[in-house]
Amino acid sequence: MATAETTLTTGKQSIFRSSAAQKLLAFAALIVIFVVFSILSPFFRTPENVVNILLATAVNGVLALGVTFIITTAGIDLSVGTVMTLSAVMTGLAISIYGLPVPVGILVGVLTGSTAGLINGLVISRMRVPPFIATLGMMMIARGLALVLSTIETGTVKPIYFSDTPVFRQITMGSVLSPLLSPIAPGFNVPNAVLILFIAALIAAFILAKTVLGRYTVAMGSNEEATRLSGVNVANWKTAVYALGGTFSGLAGVMIASRLNSAQPALGVGYELEAIAAVVIGGTSLSGGQGTVLGTIIGAFIISTLTNGLRIMNVPQEWQFVVTGLIVILAVYLDILRRRRS
Numbered sequence: 001m002a003t004a005e006t007t008l009t010t011g012k013q014s015i016f017r018s019s020a021a022q023k024l025l026a027f028a029a030l031i032v033i034f035v036v037f038s039i040l041s042p043f044f045r046t047p048e049n050v051v052n053i054l055l056a057t058a059v060n061g062v063l064a065l066g067v068t069f070i071i072t073t074a075g076i077d078l079s080v081g082t083v084m085t086l087s088a089v090m091t092g093l094a095i096s097i098y099g100l101p102v103p104v105g106i107l108v109g110v111l112t113g114s115t116a117g118l119i120n121g122l123v124i125s126r127m128r129v130p131p132f133i134a135t136l137g138m139m140m141i142a143r144g145l146a147l148v149l150s151t152i153e154t155g156t157v158k159p160i161y162f163s164d165t166p167v168f169r170q171i172t173m174g175s176v177l178s179p180l181l182s183p184i185a186p187g188f189n190v191p192n193a194v195l196i197l198f199i200a201a202l203i204a205a206f207i208l209a210k211t212v213l214g215r216y217t218v219a220m221g222s223n224e225e226a227t228r229l230s231g232v233n234v235a236n237w238k239t240a241v242y243a244l245g246g247t248f249s250g251l252a253g254v255m256i257a258s259r260l261n262s263a264q265p266a267l268g269v270g271y272e273l274e275a276i277a278a279v280v281i282g283g284t285s286l287s288g289g290q291g292t293v294l295g296t297i298i299g300a301f302i303i304s305t306l307t308n309g310l311r312i313m314n315v316p317q318e319w320q321f322v323v324t325g326l327i328v329i330l331a332v333y334l335d336i337l338r339r340r341r342s
Helices: 004-040 047-072 080-097 102-125 131-149 166-173 192-210 212-229 234-260 271-282 293-312 317-341
Strands: none
Touching: 004 271, 004 293, 004 317, 047 080, 047 192, 047 212, 047 234, 047 271, 047 293, 080 102, 080 131, 080 234, 080 271, 102 131, 102 166, 102 234, 166 192, 166 234, 192 212, 192 234, 192 293, 212 234, 271 293, 271 317, 293 317
8 A cells, every 4th residue: 555655755766867858848949939939029039028927927927826836636626716806805995995904905805816716625625525616616706706795886897007006016016127137138128027936936845845734736637546545635635735736826916906007807808828838838747746836937938038039029909818838738749648657
């Protein structure tokens, strides 16, 4: 009978054996995409456009970090986009409508995401509802609540603006790194949103690699039944994983509200697909048992860089979706080939 230690060790070996090649391939693809678009359009490599790519990656990257843990358990979360929107709306209500301090409003937004993730986890682990159905239901619930809550003051669905709290926008659009970068790269201002993304990625990498939650995340994805028979309370740990995913969605909600300087209640649909795509492209296996935070960040940059380049080349948006879809299919196929060989 397999033990938890055996399962954890096997999961770790699988990560180092097959994930490294996928990350190298993804990074090489990112470099190729950047070089090709730089050749096709001189505007693509300008500092202003590079900042646009970084900003576009920040929110999707934070969302994808949470999805990385969930897919590593062989689960899925379709609700991250609308939970992000609900978190943004709750942040807007707390700060702009009820006049709470900005730090409290941020906490409200993050906790909204955590609560949604916790509910997802309980429905999946305790009620035995398949993750696809449970998170699809949460996606619809969060979208509906965002629309309903945004009508509290006006009676109509409309954005909630942060006009009276300019400091809130500086959370993502300010740049604490500018004084450090100005001597070596004048005019290249890295927004705080990018800094938040990398700090979140470091935290996620630490959790996945160095904590009990991270080890059990890999173990549950590798062999959930063996992990359960080894005495691990799979239901509790799986709930914790979904709550963690929701926390990242809540953080993304605060970030997008700060970036837009408003909470847009109709926003969010489609973000979950980009987050899942970033995770898969980065090398996290849809079959579970293998997760990589670095790969997820690379995958998020691939999607945003590709989308940005196609827009500069005036490629219609519908064809952008086609290209992204083909890349996701290719990434999944490569994962299947790797697993056949292992």
